[in-house]
Amino acid sequence: MQQERNNIFGRQLQVLLEQLLRPFDPMKILHAGCSDGKYMELAHFGVDADEDNISMAASRFPEKDFMVADLLDVQFPDTSFDVIFCSFELLSWEKEKTISFFEKAYSLLRPNGQFLFVLPSANRSHPKEIEKYDLKGVKGLFPENKWDYKGVYGLQFLPRMNVPKFLDSFWNKLDDLCCQYFSPESANYILVIMQKEDYAFYKRIK
Secondary structure, three states: OHHHHOOHHHHHHHHHHHHHHOOOOHHHEEEEOOOOOOOHHHOOEEEEOOHHHHHHHHHHOOOOEEEEOOHHHOOOOOOOEEEEEEOOHHHHOOHHHHHHHHHHHHHHEEEEEEEEEEEEEOOOOOOOOOOOEOHHHHHOOOOOOOEEEEEEEEEOOOOOOOOOHHHHHHHHHHHHHHHHHOOHHHOOEEEEEEEEOOHHHHHHHO
């Protein structure tokens, strides 16, 4: 029950993903690190390294396609997807592995495809072993000749510890307002959107 009360991050992420992914065909969307399938109503393809997670996801969405694999070893043809989104998987990764996955995502995306991912914000307190990021640092991980920055959103602004249960509804609404009106980098987590550049376009205008 306490975990459900504290999961404002998951609820806000769900709302954001529904808004951002609505224009895209789910058949062209990959959820990388899909866990037990929490957000698989938004994508047709899901990958996770944990076999038990994939079993649970497949039981919830038997009509969808799942793969047990490390994200760096995902076997799909290049340019398979219009969107790749990663909700939780990168939160505990070291920077070098995260950069390697960015390169993998680039190969899997079509030109103008979008990559959505969540990282811990450098402006908030996180365990020492967790790599933290500010927006400038994130952009620096993406070569400018390959990627375009499209936007950033903040997730979970307010602490939940010691908040009385009767204040849950008010606290949730207040946190949602903070997401709308405060700098995204002031939140605990940031959702970043990068877009793969269309090289064919640049060739046409040269």
